[in-house]
Amino acid sequence: MLYTPWEVKVTKVIEETPTIKTFVLKPERNFSFKTGQFVELTYPGKGEAPFTPSSDPNVKDEFEITIMNVGRVTSLFHKLSSGEKLGVRGPYGNGYPVDSFVNKEILIVGGGVGLAPLRSLIFTLFSRIEQFKKIVICYGARTPQDIVYKYQIESWLKFKNVHLRLTVDRGDENWRGNVGVVTTILNDLPLLTKQAVGVVCGPPIMMKFTTLRLLELGFLPENIYLSMEKNMSCGLGKCGHCRLGKYYVCKDGPVFRFADINEIEDIWD
Numbered sequence: 391m392l393y394t395p396w397e398v399k400v401t402k403v404i405e406e407t408p409t410i411k412t413f414v415l416k417p418e419r420n421f422s423f424k425t426g427q428f429v430e431l432t433y434p435g436k437g438e439a440p441f442t443p444s445s446d447p448n449v450k451d452e453f454e455i456t457i458m459n460v461g462r463v464t465s466l467f468h469k470l471s472s473g474e475k476l477g478v479r480g481p482y483g484n485g486y487p488v489d490s491f492v493n494k495e496i497l498i499v500g501g502g503v504g505l506a507p508l509r510s511l512i513f514t515l516f517s518r519i520e521q522f523k524k525i526v527i528c529y530g531a532r533t534p535q536d537i538v539y540k541y542q543i544e545s546w547l548k549f550k551n552v553h554l555r556l557t558v559d560r561g562d563e564n565w566r567g568n569v570g571v572v573t574t575i576l577n578d579l580p581l582l583t584k585q586a587v588g589v590v591c592g593p594p595i596m597m598k599f600t601t602l603r604l605l606e607l608g609f610l611p612e613n614i615y616l617s618m619e620k621n622m623s624c625g626l627g628k629c630g631h632c633r634l635g636k637y638y639v640c641k642d643g644p645v646f647r648f649a650d651i652n653e654i655e656d657i658w659d
């Protein structure tokens with residue numbers, strides 16, 4: 391029963407970038423998730439893969455998943471159009487401990503499709519914005535074409551206590567912003583790093599260098615939250631595929647405080 395997917399209908403497909411699409415999904419039954427939790431999305435008869443919903447958990451009648459096309463199953467999802475049906479099981483995992491961010495300054499650092507789970511966190515923080523001192527969002531993509539959520543990202547500046555910094559690894563003729571990897575926009579952050587919370591999600595190499603930079607800047611290991619990705623199968627803490635030291639990413643994560651995993655070898659692999 392725990393492994394049995396239930397049905398969702400694709401109601402909209404948004405082309406974010408040449409390799410990333412967002413799927414708006416209507417569940418056949420009540421579904422809610424905590425920001426940062428993940429689901430297993432099934433392509434009927436072909437396979438399944440884990441994804442973290444990128445939408446606002448307060449919206450109950452539909453949810454969104456943003457998927458980068460990297461291989462066998464994700465390429466099948468990328469061929470989907472409105473009206474088609476998929477399976478979902480979950481939500482699984484712990485999610486972001488948003489209540490522990492109250493009255494704090496929060497730095498959010500995303501790389502590539504790693505902004506997907508962070509967008510759901512951003513919506514969650516916005517829904518109770520007066521409880522947080524400041525939110526600084528730093529996002530890096532490979533090129534301007536690879537920036538996700540272009541149609542809404544600037545609107546995140548509607549709150550006085552929200553700051554946004556963007557960068558691309560390689561600019562183009564129209565790009566006027568910063569050029570360089572995401573760590574190049576972490577200088578002179580408008581927050582007190584020793585007390586602030588840092589939330590990081592992106593490719594392993596980006597997470598590694600961002601975490602090292604945050605530590606250099608004075609962030610405490612117990613205040614740095616990482617969304618870890620490991621190959622998964624059951625999603626339920628039973629098969630052992632997603633082992634990270636003494637933890638199972640699917641059950642104990644996917645969100646970990648750096649202080650809890652920094653002794654584990656090869657956490658960035």
Ligand SMILES: Cc1cc2nc3c(=O)[nH]c(=O)nc-3n(C[C@H](O)[C@H](O)[C@H](O)COP(=O)(O)OP(=O)(O)OC[C@H]3O[C@@H](n4cnc5c(N)ncnc54)[C@H](O)[C@@H]3O)c2cc1C
Nearest residue numbers: 428439440441442457458461462463464506619620621622
């Ligand atoms: C908790 C969690 C949340 C995730 N959220 C998102 C998301 O919101 N959006 C998104 O685009 N991707 C997300 N991913 C990654 C996504 O699950 C993989 O890209 C997907 O499983 C690849 O499947 P595939 O069959 O297309 O690739 P494959 O053909 O199997 O492999 C292609 C590449 O992806 C890697 N890979 C394969 N399976 C996984 C896996 N289960 N987890 C991580 N890497 C894998 C392989 O090592 C290989 O490098 C998440 C992963 C986890 C664990």
Ligand code: FES
Nearest residue numbers: 623625629630640
């Ligand atoms: S995916 Fe099976 S234990 Fe985590």
